[in-house]
Amino acid sequence: MQIITDELARQVIVARPAISHKGDFGRILIIGGSQQYGGAAIMSASAAVYAGAGLVSVASDLSILASLHTSLPEAMFIDYRQPFVQWAPTVQAADVIVIGPGLGLSAFALLLLKQVLQAAQPEQTLLIDGSALTLIAREKLALPDAQLILTPHQMEWARLSGLSIAQQTVANNQAALADYPKATLVLKKHHTEIYHQTQVSQLMIGGPAMATGGSGDTLTGIIAAFCGQFGTNYQTISAAVYTHSAISDQLAQKQYVTLPTQMIQALPQFMAQMAHQ
Ligand SMILES: NC(=O)C1=CN([C@@H]2O[C@H](COP(=O)(O)OP(=O)(O)OC[C@H]3O[C@@H](n4cnc5c(N)ncnc54)[C@H](OP(=O)(O)O)[C@@H]3O)[C@@H](O)[C@H]2O)[C@@H](O)CC1
Ligand SMILES: Nc1ncnc2c1ncn2[C@@H]1O[C@H](COP(=O)(O)OP(=O)(O)O)[C@@H](O)[C@H]1O
Numbered sequence: 001m002q003i004i005t006d007e008l009a010r011q012v013i014v015a016r017p018a019i020s021h022k023g024d025f026g027r028i029l030i031i032g033g034s035q036q037y038g039g040a041a042i043m044s045a046s047a048a049v050y051a052g053a054g055l056v057s058v059a060s061d062l063s064i065l066a067s068l069h070t071s072l073p074e075a076m077f078i079d080y081r082q083p084f085v086q087w088a089p090t091v092q093a094a095d096v097i098v099i100g101p102g103l104g105l106s107a108f109a110l111l112l113l114k115q116v117l118q119a120a121q122p123e124q125t126l127l128i129d130g131s132a133l134t135l136i137a138r139e140k141l142a143l144p145d146a147q148l149i150l151t152p153h154q155m156e157w158a159r160l161s162g163l164s165i166a167q168q169t170v171a172n173n174q175a176a177l178a179d180y181p182k183a184t185l186v187l188k189k190h191h192t193e194i195y196h197q198t199q200v201s202q203l204m205i206g207g208p209a210m211a212t213g214g215s216g217d218t219l220t221g222i223i224a225a226f227c228g229q230f231g232t233n234y235q236t237i238s239a240a241v242y243t244h245s246a247i248s249d250q251l252a253q254k255q256y257v258t259l260p261t262q263m264i265q266a267l268p269q270f271m272a273q274m275a276h277q
């Protein structure tokens with residue numbers, strides 16, 4: 001098993017070309033949040049903006065709009081319950097789609113998820129997290145032909161793969177991932193593992209200071225922004241996972257817990273360090 005290194009993150013996070021504009025750094029659509037879990041969509045979108053995504057739109061429950069715009073005026077907003085939203089063109093306008101953080105498990109969430117899965121195209125990156133993973137497992141939904149990134153924690157992976165947490169060995173995880181041959185699996189835990197076909201690598205940084213609700217929601221935004229800027233591939237996803245934990249470790253030198261919102265604030269400075277050294 002390979003170890004995800006600082007060096008890999010430095011190779012991925014490069015200085016921006018001078019001749020460029022926001023459209024060059026990724027159009028990200030985040031579909032998530034609900035009345036109960038509004039913060040998840042806000043943290044995912046904030047992480048995407050602070051990790052450098054060029055354009056970020058959030059499709060969510062109208063109840064989060066005021067707080068989203070207060071904390072993140074850079075984000076655009078779609079009220080996902082409006083019947084006039086045309087999901088196929090809305091989804092297809094994005095380079096990277098995130099679905100699931102805080103979406104919840106309602107009948108409406110399931111309907112929306114099905115429309116998004118149907119609209120996604122092979123060249124698009126589709127990151128599936130949180131409630132969307134639980135719904136896919138529960139409803140046995142087929143995944144589309146797209147550049148799939150799955151980011152379950154161990155219980156979400158148990159639901160999806162049928163492997164109990166104790167059964168989640170490298171060999172068993174690889175065998176279970178064969179059901180999703182185009183997908184990259186980010187199996188989140190202490191020392192997260194990343195799987196793609198025969199490749200497996202592991203993070204050896206990060207720690208319990210990250211164990212706060214919203215930490216995984218934040219990771220979705222970082223991965224989305226990195227894919228939008230640096231291209232969707234195994235290295236980019238690994239560098240995003242590394243960045244998330246490396247920031248926590250830096251903050252944890254002086255803090256008992258590293259809150260997702262603090263990790264988000266630290267992203268631009270961390271990325272400059274990586275790009276300029
Ligand atoms: N501020 C917001 O808006 C927030 C919104 N959120 C959104 O809420 C939605 C539900 O997501 P969820 O992760 O909270 O619930 P669920 O999928 O039921 O998993 C929990 C169960 O799994 C178990 N478990 C075992 N191993 C584990 C592991 N390594 N890591 C984690 N859990 C592990 C765990 O065990 P226990 O804690 O009981 O020991 C428990 O039984 C989702 O859309 C998410 O985005 C949250 O992000 C919070 C902040
Ligand atoms: N003890 C720990 N050691 C290392 N990383 C941790 C630890 N606890 C949580 N994390 C990290 O925090 C994130 C939690 O993700 P998740 O459970 O989806 O959170 P949420 O859904 O609340 O946002 C993952 O990236 C996980 O690896």
Ligand SMILES: [Mg+2]
Binds near residue numbers: 129
């Ligand atoms: Mg989560």
